[in-house]
Amino acid sequence: MKSEIVIIGAGGHAKVCIELLKAQGDLVAFCIGSADSSDTCLGVPVLKSDEHLTTLRREGYSKVFVAIGSNALRNRLAKTATDLGYELVNAFSPSAVISPSAKIGKGVAIMAGAVVNAEATIDDLCIINTGATVDHDCQIGRAAHIAPQSALAGNVHIGKESFVGIGTKIIPSICVGECVMIGAGSVVISNVDSKTTVVGVPAKAINII
Ligand SMILES: CC(C)(COP(=O)(O)OP(=O)(O)OC[C@H]1O[C@@H](n2cnc3c(N)ncnc32)[C@H](O)[C@@H]1OP(=O)(O)O)[C@@H](O)C(=O)NCCC(=O)NCCS
Missing domain, CATH: 3.40.50.20 (Rossmann fold)
Incomplete structure (x- = not known):
């Protein structure tokens, strides 16, 4: 082999x-x-x-x-x-900071400067992109992508195949559904239904995928 x-x-x-x-x-x-x-x-x-x-x-x-x-x-x-x-x-940057208590699946990319904090769960095939932060107890679903410089506060849930656009901020305990698109620079302060695109500050739905 x-x-x-x-x-x-x-x-x-x-x-x-x-x-x-x-x-x-x-x-x-x-x-x-x-x-x-x-x-x-x-x-x-x-x-x-x-x-x-x-x-x-x-x-x-x-x-x-x-x-x-x-x-x-x-x-x-x-x-x-x-x-x-x-x-x-898996492909982890040596300059990513990954908590020893985080659970990380398979096929995951964690880029330079990213931080994954205590007891966060990153499912298979996720991308935690450059400089993104995923705080304690967050759960990131299969094949989701947290784009560069996004910041997820504690206990945020992201559904499978969802995309968190570059520079997004999400406040604690928010649930984002599956196959969601969050536009660049958004601030998410309420839960997001599956298959929705949201943008802006605060983030609002613009269309259904
Ligand atoms: C959200 C997004 C996917 C929408 O793309 P789209 O479907 O092509 O939408 P459009 O560009 O036609 O924009 C639709 C409307 O939403 C607005 N909009 C789009 N993205 C926005 C954003 N990030 N913040 C605020 N408003 C946004 C547009 O101004 C437009 O408003 P209007 O109808 O009043 O003119 C895209 O704009 C975006 O933010 N992508 C993130 C890309 C990214 O982070 N890549 C990182 C790769 S590592």
Whole structure:
């Protein structure tokens, strides 16, 4: 079995994740991109079809990191990979601060300067992006994305595949549903229903997805 990691994705988010994995001491073998991807991604060769996931598995690769920004697509491709027998690995920046009492799932990216505080739970496939803070007892659902410089106060719940836009603030004990989009710079002071887009200060719904 090969120990090198296969990255699904070959765009900007993949570049950041490759650097996180290398900083952890992992080796990255290939990125899997699409027909219009560049030939390399941060020096890593790009294979231009999802079919390579199957071929590489047969060749003995068993570790994968899904570096796709879209929450729904990241979740779907992770299922494809795990169904093929791949294991999802984590990518944590050495300059992230992660509480020893936090529970972190698989396939999670935690970027530079992010803070995850006591007894927070980060489910599989989440992105805790650059400089984001997730305070005590927060629960972040599967394949959610907390964008850079967002701040979640204590005991905030974020549903699966929800996106918290860059620079958002969320006050304590707020519940955000599933597949929610929170616009950049929002301040969330009340609960948000699933499949809603909210923006502004305070955040208000602008449409239903
Ligand atoms: C919320 C968001 C997804 C909406 O995008 P969209 O569906 O294309 O919406 P539009 O740009 O058509 O805007 C719709 C309305 O909401 C307003 N709006 C959009 N984003 C807003 C925001 N962040 N704050 C306040 N108002 C916002 C627009 O001004 C517009 O208002 P109007 O109808 O009065 O003109 C997007 O604006 C956004 O904030 N994305 C966050 C991106 C991000 O954080 N990326 C980080 C990647 S790591």
